[in-house]
Amino acid sequence: MKKLRKQTLDGNVETLLLSILESGPSYGYAIVKELNARAEGILKLGEGTIYPVLHRLEAKKLIASKWRLADNKRQRKYYRLTPKGRRAFANNLQQWQMLTMLIGKVVQTAENKVIPHLKGISL
Amino acid sequence: MKKLRKQTLDGNVETLLLSILESGPSYGYAIVKELNARAEGILKLGEGTIYPVLHRLEAKKLIASKWRLADNKRQRKYYRLTPKGRRAFANNLQQWQMLTMLIGKVVQTAENKVIPHLKGISL
């Protein structure tokens, strides 16, 4: 199975991270693992990708962080959604719905000629 | 109704243009109009956005162009899909399907807590 290109993914990683944090507070390293597990076979993000995103989200006040010492005796930076982040997440879901609608419209309009291509698609 | 943000749209304009050209050859000015018509209320692109995209697609050999004098007595640059472009379009549709799958998985996994937000969504 092919992977999602950056091009397609672009602009969606923030929302993916927010959705992970919807399930409860977590920290960077665990978030990458969790996300890659959820997206098994579709997506595999590196740590270098998500840390900047986390910082960006925090700068926007969509998430907040707190250092905490784990049983590991490792320092973890736990992130949680802020109310603003919760609203942003809901809003992003709307954006996805709109994108889906748009894709639907466009593909539908070009349907006659697109069908043969769609037929061959197997994930 | 809100518009799609660049962030969400990112990486999809190329595919949208390709889908327009799937319906037959066309030229820049008409393509913008057509696309904005198909995406009425969701999206409104300016010409300054799509011309660079067309050039980019041509550079990648996904589309090819030919100047032609219209009845208007205006010079129009007609673009058509190349075989490579056709394959790319099919491929991009797969990408969209994958993204949709991914979104589904992620949202589903976080479902318990997400439902209240989804409930409030009306387009």
Next chain:
DNA sequence: ACGCTATACCTGTCAGTGCGAGGTATAGTT
């Protein structure tokens, strides 16, 4: 003749975003 609108093309610069390579440090295991 004049100005306005629609048609039709174009460029340059900006900001945002994911990627990848690389770096640091520590705990636990072999």
Next chain:
DNA sequence: AACTATACCTCGCACTGACAGGTATAGCGT
């Protein structure tokens, strides 16, 4: 002692859409 997993981080690259602006012509109304 070496290695792996955990856990954090930064920097520079490439790509992409947005936006402002520029050019030119046909056709219409005044």
